[in-house]
Amino acid sequence: MLHDYESSTAQSVTALTDDALEKANQLVDGVTTHGGTHTYANTVAPLEAAGTILADAYGAGAFLGRAHPNQDVRDVAIEAEERLTKWGNDVISRRDLYEAVKAFSESAEKETLPADRARVLDEWLRDFRRAGHQLDEGKRERLHELRTHLIELEVEFGKNVDEWQDHIDMTLDELDGLPPEYIERLGEGKAPGTYRVTMDYPEYTPFIQQARNREMRRKLQFKFWNRAKAANGPLLAEAVKTRQQIADLLGYATWAHYAMEVKMAKSPDAVADLYDSIIPGLEKRAAAELAALQEMLEQDHPGEQLQSWDWAYYANEQRKRDFGIDPNEVAEYFPLGEVMEGMFDITSDVFDLVYRRIEDAATWHPDVQVYEIQNADNEEPIAYFYADLFPRKGKYGHAAAFPLVVGRREEDGTYTKPVAAILANFTKPSATQPSLLKHGEALTLFHEFGHILHFCLTTVNERRFAGFETEWDFVEAPSQIMEHWMWQPEVLQHFARHYETAEPIPADLVERLVEARDLHVGLGTLRQVFLGKFDLSLHSGDGNVDLDRAYRAAYTYTQLPFHEGTAFHTSFGHLMGGYDAGYYGYQWAKVYGDDMFSVFRDEGILDPGVGMRYRNEVLARGAERDAIDHLRAFLGREPSSDAYLENLGLR
Ligand SMILES: [Zn+2]
Numbered sequence: 001m002l003h004d005y006e007s008s009t010a011q012s013v014t015a016l017t018d019d020a021l022e023k024a025n026q027l028v029d030g031v032t033t034h035g036g037t038h039t040y041a042n043t044v045a046p047l048e049a050a051g052t053i054l055a056d057a058y059g060a061g062a063f064l065g066r067a068h069p070n071q072d073v074r075d076v077a078i079e080a081e082e083r084l085t086k087w088g089n090d091v092i093s094r095r096d097l098y099e100a101v102k103a104f105s106e107s108a109e110k111e112t113l114p115a116d117r118a119r120v121l122d123e124w125l126r127d128f129r130r131a132g133h134q135l136d137e138g139k140r141e142r143l144h145e146l147r148t149h150l151i152e153l154e155v156e157f158g159k160n161v162d163e164w165q166d167h168i169d170m171t172l173d174e175l176d177g178l179p180p181e182y183i184e185r186l187g188e189g190k191a192p193g194t195y196r197v198t199m200d201y202p203e204y205t206p207f208i209q210q211a212r213n214r215e216m217r218r219k220l221q222f223k224f225w226n227r228a229k230a231a232n233g234p235l236l237a238e239a240v241k242t243r244q245q246i247a248d249l250l251g252y253a254t255w256a257h258y259a260m261e262v263k264m265a266k267s268p269d270a271v272a273d274l275y276d277s278i279i280p281g282l283e284k285r286a287a288a289e290l291a292a293l294q295e296m297l298e299q300d301h302p303g304e305q306l307q308s309w310d311w312a313y314y315a316n317e318q319r320k321r322d323f324g325i326d327p328n329e330v331a332e333y334f335p336l337g338e339v340m341e342g343m344f345d346i347t348s349d350v351f352d353l354v355y356r357r358i359e360d361a362a363t364w365h366p367d368v369q370v371y372e373i374q375n376a377d378n379e380e381p382i383a384y385f386y387a388d389l390f391p392r393k394g395k396y397g398h399a400a401a402f403p404l405v406v407g408r409r410e411e412d413g414t415y416t417k418p419v420a421a422i423l424a425n426f427t428k429p430s431a432t433q434p435s436l437l438k439h440g441e442a443l444t445l446f447h448e449f450g451h452i453l454h455f456c457l458t459t460v461n462e463r464r465f466a467g468f469e470t471e472w473d474f475v476e477a478p479s480q481i482m483e484h485w486m487w488q489p490e491v492l493q494h495f496a497r498h499y500e501t502a503e504p505i506p507a508d509l510v511e512r513l514v515e516a517r518d519l520h521v522g523l524g525t526l527r528q529v530f531l532g533k534f535d536l537s538l539h540s541g542d543g544n545v546d547l548d549r550a551y552r553a554a555y556t557y558t559q560l561p562f563h564e565g566t567a568f569h570t571s572f573g574h575l576m577g578g579y580d581a582g583y584y585g586y587q588w589a590k591v592y593g594d595d596m597f598s599v600f601r602d603e604g605i606l607d608p609g610v611g612m613r614y615r616n617e618v619l620a621r622g623a624e625r626d627a628i629d630h631l632r633a634f635l636g637r638e639p640s641s642d643a644y645l646e647n648l649g650l651r
Contacts, residue, residue, distance in 0.1 A: 002370070002384060002419065003060045003404070006362035008068065010076040013061040017080040020057030021087060024050035032096040038104035040113065044121055047097070052408065052463045054084050059404030059419065066162065066396035067388055067423055068364050074162075074394055082155045086148060092131040093144040101128065116462050116624060123464065126262070132250055139249050146246050153239045157576040160228040160235075162396055164571070168220055169194040177212035179328045185430045199224055200391040202427040206438070208309065209316045209327065214301065217309040218563075225566035232570035236538075237547055239576060244543025255539040259581035263473040264588065264627055268540060271584045274591070275529060277641070279557075281650040282529070285522030286559045292318060308560045315520050323516040327438055330513065333496040333505040334442050336389065336426065336435035342495020343449055346485055350611030351457065351619075352376045358384070365392070373456055383407070383456030386421040389445075390428045390435070398573060399424035399444050401451035401468070401479075408463035418467055420455045422448045434499055439513065443486050450482030451475075457619040465623040472578070473585035474592065474627035478619060481593040487514055488605050521649055523559065525587075530557035532584040534569065539581040591644040592631055598643040599635065 027046040034042050062084055065077030091097060101124050104110060113121065132143040169189030175182075175197075186195040186203065197203050197220060204224055211217050243255040252258040256268045265271050293314040294306045306314065319325040344355040354374040361370035368388045372381050386404070391397070400423055407418035426441045437445065454475075455467035468475050485491050489510045496505035534554035538545050551569050555562050569575065574583050596614065603610045617634040631639045645651040 004362040005364040010072045013077050016061045020053050024053045031100050043104040055406050085151045089147045098128045098133045150242045153235045154576045157235045160231045161571045164227045166223050167196045167198045174213050174216050177210045201425045209312045221309040225568040227571035229567045229570040240538045240545050241543040256581040264471045282522045289522050308563045319516050323512040331436040331438050334437040335499040351615045383418045385452050389424045389426045391425040396423045406463045407458045407466040409461035418456045420452050446482045446486045447479045450479035454478040458622050459620040460622040460624050469623045471627050473588040476586050476589035477593040481597050484597045535583040591641045594643040595639050
């Protein structure tokens with residue numbers, strides 16, 4: 001029942017996409033040609049069914065654009081993704097479909113719909129409105145054109161980032177500060193005796209944190225913050241302009257107003273209020289954090305000022321000096337296999353699950369592992385997920401969860417089980433070591449696994465509400481809440497074991513890790529504020545942006561001097577991958593994630609009672625109701641920002 005990805009070729013991806021589009025078109029055309037009165041069954045249901053066919057086609061074909069090892073497969077899969085996305089735009093722009101759905105919405109049957117179907121209908125009407133069906137034909141056509149253009153820009157941007165290759169070849173001297181196991185994993189440079197440091201996270205991040213050579217840190221960061229710059233700068237500027245043209249035609253003040261209308265925040269003012277409530281306190285904290293880092297820098301470089309390429313390095317030095325935390329030593333207690341097992345153990349207990357590795361699944365690459373998730377009480381399989389965790393040329397370079405099959409109730413009453421994938425870029429095994437995760441990588445794994453559980457534990461009937469299809473500024477709550485477990489001493493001691501000796505992680509090391517957790521929470525959160533504010537500044541104006549100026553202006557939130565000549569935004573995939581006027585959602589959702597975790601903290605972090613309540617009221621419910629209703633049901637009260645502010649040290 002799992003798709004055979006091993007046999008995927010460029011031809012098969014194109015063929016299955018063609019086939020899906022043809023079937024979807026037949027269904028959709030049937031909505032306007034049946035000649036009878038409009039019912040749910042002949043109007044809304046076929047539109048939904050067509051969407052399901054395309055969602056399946058995405059998971060079996062287009063998804064491989066981010067993951068397949070062969071360039072030719074990736075290329076056609078990206079094309080397929082573009083075709084599928086454009087199809088959605090074509091459908092929502094069609095006048096005859098709008099009229100059919102509208103006719104149904106005025107029928108007597110509409111009054112008798114069960115709640116979830118009434119909600120499906122509401123979303124169709126809402127999306128038709130947001131496609132401009134209240135406007136004249138000329139404007140509607142223009143909107144369709146603009147959206148088509150926007151889809152092309154976004155696809156192109158993402159592809160440029162994924163396919164970007166850059167590196168610096170370094171001598172052994174220039175790698176001073178990095179441990180032998182890091183150097184052992186590097187490829188050879190062009191000149192004999194040099195080592196190639198690429199833009200992959202497992203090579204970039206430790207270098208920026210641990211390399212003593214300040215100039216090489218600057219150079220590597222410069223390259224990393226200029227990925228795909230020449231091609232993507234113009235694409236981003238064009239997308240911002242196009243979005244504002246859409247907002248203008250639809251009568252919204254800005255794209256941010258348009259985007260937030262369908263999110264929890266509802267309006268940019270609410271987001272501004274959230275930022276206002278944290279920025280002054282964070283700036284105060286950051287000033288003290290910076291002073292300590294500056295002092296350390298001056299011991300090495302008298303009279304110099306701390307720069308952006310120094311932050312991670314001296315932060316690491318400070319954790320070493322004040323807490324005795326060596327990231328490479330910590331990683332020895334986080335072999336990937338043990339971390340996965342630990343994550344499974346904890347979530348088994350808390351959410352009443354069992355995991356089973358599927359050895360013989362046909363995947364797209366030998367690195368990929370596949371797991372079945374079962375309900376513990378009856379050992380019934382409920383979902384599957386793929387874990388593709390190491391960097392590869394041309395693969396999606398960040399970490400994210402992808403929908404392969406969306407859960408839903410079929411016409412015959414059976415439930416189609418969800419299938420998801422994590423794509424990430426963690427430290428690979430080497431000749432002498434297994435994959436040893438840095439603490440930050442283990443946190444990322446927990447985060448992405450939160451998305452997987454959200455997607456996989458769905459019980460929603462309607463495909464469009466299943467999995468992580470919640471309001472998009474809530475979607476990072478189920479992921480960020482998972483990170484909290486990684487900081488609990490009893491959790492760490494349960495699974496973190498030395499890769500050679502199998503000794504559990506020493507209690508005092510755990511204590512020091514937890515103690516050092518908030519050492520740079522001011523600077524760290526302000527970096528998130530910078531990214532969110534930058535996104536909002538692009539999408540809160542008239543659409544004509546000077547990217548460089550906007551970027552520099554927002555960068556001041558980081559409290560660090562600007563790195564001249566860099567353009568991080570040209571590889572900032574969120575801005576062109578669904579988080580436009582939405583990056584704020586990480587902080588917005590963290591408020592709720594922290595609030596929900598405070599219930600676990602009070603009632604027991606491994607308490608299955610709370611766990612099942614969270615599973616049933618939040619994870620299982622998708623977008624079947626508004627996120628605020630999940631929160632009220634789980635919390636038994638109105639949500640509060642107390643835990644969030646406390647975690648930021650602002651309360
Ligand atoms: Zn996430």
